[in-house]
Amino acid sequence: MSSEMTTPETIELKIDSLAYGGEGVARVEGKVYFVEGALPGERVRAQIIEEKKSFARAETVEILEPSKHRVEAPCKYFGRCGGCQLQHLAYEEQLVWKHKSLEELLARIGNVKDIAVDPVIPSPKPFGYRNRVGLTLMHAAKGKIRQGFLARDSHELVDIDSCHIAMPTINQAINELARKNEMKNVFGDFFGRLKLELVTDGQNTFFLPWQSFDEKTGARTKPDEGKILREKIGGIEFEFSPHVFFQVNSYLLPQLIASIGTLLAESKDACLFDLYSGVGLVGVSLSDRVKKVVGLEENKLAHQFAIRNIKRNKIENVYVYTGRVESQFKKVFLKQKAEKNILLLDPPRGGIEASLVENFKEFQPEIDSIIYLSCEPSILARDLARLKQAGFVPERVMPFDLFPQTQIFETVVILKSKA
């Protein structure tokens, strides 16, 4: 590792790894530099933007020796827009670094060191895969409206007219409105900024929470009119409201669910508790692997769609409850438990509450295993450490790249109950 001050503001650095956030990492005399825009193996000239005693943040000013894995980012907003962090790295190499950062976070935060992490399963589509994006609108001169994404770690708006990781129908909807400067007609008057979500299933595209936009007719309708989205995953068609959670990458989803299915190979007599069950995607998909599935979800609209998905697919062994997992798990578990019980946890990014782990500890002798799905590896690592204390030991770690070009990925962990 070499360092040489060239001007008071810039420093030459040799990058040796990639941080979870996508920055290149250099180490000089015990100090860690996080360098935006730099890749492992590169020698760069960087400008310090924040300096602390043990670490500094910097931006790449010049690439002196490029990495052989560096590629031209296809998106013209890359580097300014906060959505993607890895477009400048070849896709196969993104998978390599996601794997390394998962291993590192699990070991450092979760003390999970003694099991090998499976290779990261790639997305069949590294671009054009997202079925949901968040857009911000702002007033511009002459009555026009700007639309864009927020810059990284900032409230600055980066104007965009398309997004490389969004599905084509989302881009068509953005383009159409921007071209006609119709954002104003559609969304009416607003002060300051307006935050929107665009959701698509490849047929219909909705702007939330205000209006929906029909690709073919150009008609705008209120979302409350009962419009729904449909996704066929692994032969089962799911319906859901654009207002509730659905996984953003439907291309890799069948493989993710099939892989969880392989973890249930000898579970024909088991009850699968699908906690944080949403519209029933995972539980309904895997209902033929187990004796019964019991779902628990706090969002009432998602719960209604779960019931609808169970009925329309004529599934007879899935029972769903609505309520918070923290307050309802114990009651539901005591009512529904079978000889063999498996918990499937798919919480939001913040992970599971410590009080819930206490519940699992209480029933540990009756719980065969836990399957944990997470898109936030540092929180996953924290929860694995807590679950280990409660008697559940990780056996296999399977990462899936549901979010190519970004720092994020999904991880499935199977934990077995200690005898």
Ligand SMILES: C[S@@+](CC[C@H](N)C(=O)[O-])C[C@H]1O[C@@H](n2cnc3c(N)ncnc32)[C@H](O)[C@@H]1O
């Ligand atoms: C990551 S999503 C997973 C949904 C579902 N498993 C799927 O794959 O479609 C998390 C779900 O947990 C629900 N949720 C969040 N906090 C909850 C809580 N404390 N109790 C029950 N459900 C909760 C959310 O409404 C959301 O549907």
